[in-house]
Amino acid sequence: MKTKNNFRSVFIFPIFFGVIFVVCDVFVVDLISNDGRGGTAIAENNKTEKNINKSENKSIVNSSNSNSVNNSVVTEVKGKGKDPKNDSEIKADKIKLVVESDRAWLFIYFIDKGHDGLFYAWSNDGLVWQQIRGGKPILQPEVGGEVKDRLMRAPSVCRSLDGVYHMVWTVGRKSRSIGYASSRDMINWSKQRLIPVMEHEKRSRNTWDPNLFYNDNNKLFYIIWASTVQGSFNETAGSGEDDFNNRLYYTTTVDFVKFTKTELYWNPNHNVIDPLLVENKDAEASKRYLLFYKDETLKPAPKKYLLLATGTSPTGPFTVQKIVSHTDWVQGPSILRINGDWYLYYNCYGKRHFGAVRSNDLNNWTNITDKLCFPTNARQGTIIEIDKEILKKLKELK
Secondary structure, three states: OHHHHHHHHHHHHHHHHHHHHHHHHHHHHHHHHOOOOOOOOOOOOOOOHHHHHHOOOOOOOOOOOOOOOOOOEEEEOOOOOEOOOOOEEOOOOOOOEEEEOOOOEEEEEEEOOOOOOEEEEEEOOOOEOEEOHHHOOOEOOOOOOOHHHOOOEEEEEEEOOOOOEEEEEEOOOOOOOEEEEEEOOOOOEOOOEEEOOOOOOOOEOOOEEEEEEEEOOOOEEEEEEEEOEOOOOHHHOOOOHHHOOOEEEEEEEOOOOOOOOOEEEEOOOOOEEEEEEEEOOOOOHHHOEEEEEEEOOOOOOOOOOEEEEEEOOOOOOEEEEEEOOOOOOOEEEEEEEEOOEEEEEEEEOOOOEEEEEEEOOOOOOEEOHHHOEOEOOEEEEEEEEOOHHHHHHHHOOO
């Protein structure tokens, strides 16, 4: 009898404790995956953005090649008010999760009127943007007249096939030139210099908000900006602030040393600023190039919204599609393509915050402003995809 009891003890007790261990392990794993909140966490690799948007978390999932969250890490944005590490307002009631993926984006922008230089913020979901270097400037303006008058306003950045980042910007409210610099790491910039795009036209009052577009098909850079040339387009004279009556002009270059003759780029028959040219490689030929721009009409009735036109080449001809911003009194469009969707961002300067709309067909746009979290003092600029290695170095800046 004793032998039987000892025999059972030897085999039954280890099995019993083994079962207890497995049950506890499953419980702990489940608790971690649910983030301790009793809800279902984003843990499955086959969840799509559509499914995530239907959840209470309302987060946008990004990955480098698909809509899944493969190799992603989910972190919580805690608290309300302002992030102590920067000046960004964290809307915890609107955005619960930030999903880290293999992709990251950099927002290059200015603050106030543009005297303070160049600023960066980064994001890995296109919604929550965190300041780099604690909100301190990365670069100071060095060209454009007297020091007190120099601006680094509305920076536009693009990357060429050789890996170099090129940037242009507005150097002064009434300047006939724009600023230019280049960098390989977005930290160390070349010597700044002026490009005299309208110096030949003495009737020109300004060169505002240049957009830099690189066409990798012909290795050509297009610089597009808004200028008022006095005595031109009299049919809309007096339609803007201070009698500015802008149209879009452009030049091209392969090396930022020699430039083609400045020409009229786009006349939509109204006052226009803030061009943004994008190539849609998925579109049919007639709609391959997307031109976003602002109707700058103030009188007789304000317009102040963003529109989209499509064209067959970087220089058109363009056909106006529709108004795309969710409201008026906006400016400075920037755009990202995330998992097949287009995200169009802009500065709602009348209400002092950023806005955005999203579309998967460039026709129907959904307002996603309530999901955004940008630095509170940011004005417009450019949003580009950035290498993770470069981003890592940027985040280490003091």
